[in-house]
Each structure stands twice: as structure tokens, then as C-alpha cells.
Amino acid sequence: KQEVTQIPAALSVPEGENLVLNCSFTDSAIYNLQWFRQDPGKGLTSLLLIQSSQREQTSGRLNASLDKSSGRSTLYIAASQPGDSATYLCAVRRGSSASKIIFGSGTRLSIRP
Amino acid sequence: EAGVTQFPSHSVIEKGQTVTLRCDPISGHDNLYWYRRVMGKEIKFLLHFVKESKQDESGMPNNRFLAERTGGTYSTLKVQPAELEDSGVYFCASSQVMGVGYTFGSGTRLTVV
Numbered sequence: 001k002q003e004v005t006q007i008p009a010a011l012s013v014p015e016g017e018n019l020v021l022n023c024s025f026t027d028s029a030i031y032n033l034q035w036f037r038q039d040p041g042k043g044l045t046s047l048l049l050i051q052s053s054q055r056e057q058t059s060g061r062l063n064a065s066l067d068k069s070s071g072r073s074t075l076y077i078a079a080s081q082p083g084d085s086a087t088y089l090c091a092v093r094r095g096s097s098a099s100k101i102i103f104g105s106g107t108r109l110s111i112r113p
Numbered sequence: 114e115a116g117v118t119q120f121p122s123h124s125v126i127e128k129g130q131t132v133t134l135r136c137d138p139i140s141g142h143d144n145l146y147w148y149r150r151v152m153g154k155e156i157k158f159l160l161h162f163v164k165e166s167k168q169d170e171s172g173m174p175n176n177r178f179l180a181e182r183t184g185g186t187y188s189t190l191k192v193q194p195a196e197l198e199d200s201g202v203y204f205c206a207s208s209q210v211m212g213v214g215y216t217f218g219s220g221t222r223l224t225v226v
Contacts (some may be wrong), residue, residue, distance in 0.1 A: 004155070031212075043117065043217035044156075045205065080121070089156070093212055099146070099156035099169035 002027045004019050004092055006104035014112045015082060021075040021107045028068050031096055036089045038056045038106070044089065048075070085087035094098050115139065117218035119205050131193040134221045138187070138207030144168075145188050146215070147170060147180060147210075151201035159203075163211070189197045195225045 003026045013019050023033070032051045036044040046058045048064040050073070053103040056065040068074045073090055091101040126132050142189070149161040159178070160170040164185035167206040177196070182188040192199055202220040215222045 034215075035170035036217075041219065044206075044214055044215070045217070049213060083217045091156075096212070098212065099217075100172065102158070103148075103156040105155045 002030075002092060002094065002102050004090060004102050004104035006088075006090060006107050008045055008107060009105065010108040010110070012112060013080060015080060017080050018078050021077070021088050021108075021109070022042040023075070023104055025071045025073075025092050027094075028071050030068065030093065031094060031098065033064075033066055033073050033090060033092050034101065035073075036091065038087045038089060045094065047088075060084075065076075075091045077109075079103040082111045083113050085109055085111045117205055117207050117216050118205075118217035119221050121221060122127075122219065123222045123224075125226060126195055128197055128225055129188070129194045132195055132223060133202055134190045134205075135221070136188045136190070136205030136207075136218060138205070139216055142207035142209050142216075143185070143209045144146050145182060146155065147188070147190055148204045148206065149201050151198070159190070160193050161211075168211075177215065191193045192223075195223075199223060200225045 005024045016025040034049045035047045038044045050057050050066040061078040066073045087106045091103040093101045128187045133206045134164040145162040158172040162182045165182050179191045181190045202222050204220045208214045
């Protein structure tokens, strides 16, 4: 049974710092991994999707890496801004025919001005 | 383009009552998913529609939950009778291609008292 874990559960850093959010999963047989962002009272927004054959994806100040063999992914945020404050979730999909994605419990990030 | 719309945004009902949640996906998205997050837990998959057909309903917790998507457009999720443990946030998402390109709604916060 796939389990996705995100540590830490909460993180507070001053503006301008670079930071790393961690995600681990127990079953390395994944099809892809996604990072989402959720703002309070809002839906989830997909940030980055990494296919199992890829090592990383970049979008602006965000970089996500994937090490499938060790069951780990990281989301790197460069030069953090107060607007980056949100809950960040990672989720894995087992196969191309799988309907569901399995979420971690998220990291609540707060960027202090 | 309009996003995924869910209503109501909040619902407070008494144990034993019935509640119906509605989701309007993005027009043209054949894939519609329901997820929920109960207090302190991860977001978990409930079911997946492809058009009007249930592709995967393995996440439905019990037979008190009934999902429909008549005509392959909007979907409803009915809980009858509601129990205290059903409290949480129910998210709907849609996508054009299964498993990728999700757009999530803002969720319905259900409180059963």
C-alpha cells in the first residue's frame, strides 16, 4: 500500500531564503509525481509534474526533483516571497491507468516579511 | 475559461440528515474526480467518472455515499444518512486527460453535528 509522507508539517522562514520541502513515498513503482499548492479556502493548483522517467522539472523559482529508487522528491523554492505562503502537497500516481493520485498530508509554509 | 465550481461552499447538517454536494467541471472535461480531506488526514480519493460512467469507485467509504453524473456533465455526491465522521472538505476535480492536468474546485466544507 502506497504511503506518502511530507516532513516537516509546517515551516516558517524569512523572506528571501531558499528552501526545500520534502516528500517520500513507500512504493517506488510510480507513474508520476505532482506538487500542488493550496491557499486557504481555495482549491489545489498543480505546480509541477514529474514523470517517473524524469529527474527534475523547473518552473520559474520552483524546481522539483525525483529519485524514484529511494522514494523521494524535493520541491526547491528559490528566493522565497510572502506570496509563496501556502500548503504544499505532493501526490503520486501508480500507473497510467490509475484513476487516483495519493496525497501526502502537506507542508504548511509561512514566509515572514 | 470557468474553473471547477462546487456548491455549497459550506454545509452544516445534523447527524442522520441528507446532504447533496454538487460539482460543475470545466466544460469538455470528460474526467471528473471526487476527493475528500477529513480532519487531520490526507486528501483521499473517492471516485472517478469518465463521462457518465464510474471508472473507479474504490475510494467510496460505504454505501451511505452515492455519486452520480447524469449526462456526463455536472456531478452530485449525496451522503445519506450523514455521520459525524463524514465531516471534512470534499473536493472535486476535472481533467481532459485522465490523471494529468487536474483543475480542482475550492471544495465544500461539510460539518456534521
